[in-house]
Amino acid sequence: MNEQARIKAAINGDKQALEALIEGVRDDLYNLAVRMLWHPEDAEDATQEILVKIITKLSTFHGDSSFKTWAWRVAVNHLLNTRKRRSEQQNMTFDAMAEELDTFLAADTLPVESAVQRKLLIEEAKIGCMQAMLLCLKREERAAYVLGDIFGITDQEGAAVFEISPAAYRKRLSRARQRIRDFMNRxxxxxxxxxxxxxxxxxxxxxxxxxxxxxxMLFAQQGEDATVLAGIAQMDEIERSGALYRTHPIYRSPEVLHDVLAMVDNHE
Known part of the structure; x- marks a missing residue:
């Protein structure tokens, strides 16, 4: 069954077709939410809300883009307008983050004997810090950066997601990239x-x-790979920041699928 046939079947009440559509996007949507909201629990809640919207608005999909691009659009619109979650409520800025990094650097010793645990703790610190950098961006810039530099969507796809021109999307992405690079370089x-x-x-x-x-730990799944990081250090500055973000794990979304489908069934 191709995508259009699956969508038509899902709209007509085929539960298996609907499950297949949701299964194809839910991990991507959860990973977007994690990078937008920082905390996995907030990302899980947001993903549930997004999936409900996708399911209930599926009949409005007219096929002018791929289903995934449309799902990105629903997700981004939700994440741009949702209430502030716990990490966003701290109102992070690059200046405040820079001051903290200047003030609170401990000795390079950790109270753990296990080499594996040490690597996991370092990876947790790395991912948490880089996620915090994303929170310093405005939501529109953050979403453009995550989709463009981390997920690698094209200018045309980005324009479709944000419902702006490709030139406007490129400008938004360029601004976000520059802010991230400037901070990392400093x-x-x-x-x-x-x-x-x-x-x-x-x-x-x-x-x-x-x-x-x-x-x-919230983020770390395995210790950092020194060889990979050494390779990134040799990259051109333009590519380096995005490459560092792409070393972060791609997370399997929590088992929210059946809960969401049941929620929609009960609502109906």
Missing amino acids: KCGLYNADNPCRCSRRVQTNIVQGRINPDK
Whole structure:
């Protein structure tokens, strides 16, 4: 069954067709939400809300783009207009983040004996910090950056998602890229080795401040790969920031699919 036939079947009440459509996009939507909202629990809630909208608005899809592009559009519209979640309520700015990085750098020693645990803690610090950088962008810039530099959508797809011209999308993406690169060049040791900040020096501070729970990490799934990071360090500056973000895990979405379908069934 091709995409158009599956969509038509889903609109006509075929549950298996609907499940197949949702299964094809839910991981992408969850990963977008994680990068927009920082905390996985908030991302899970937002993903549920987005999937409900996709299911209930499916009959409005007219096939002027791919189903995935349309799903991105629904997701982005929701994430641009949703209430502020816990991490956004901190109103992060690049200036405030720079001040914290200048002030709170611990010694490069961690209170763990396991090499695996050490790598996981460093990876948790890295991902959490880079996710926080995204929160310093305006929502429109953040969404453009995540879709363009992390997920790699084209200018035409970006224009369709945001319902703007390709030139306007490129301008929005360029502005977001420049802000991320400027900050990384000034403060991030992964991007610019001349900077004193190292992920390992942020772990202890983040544990003390409650941002990292060694027993329940939010982001890290495996330790950082030193070979990969060394390769990224040799890249041109234009490519380096996006490449660093693409080292983050692609997360499997929580098992929200059946809950969402049941929710819609009960509502009907």
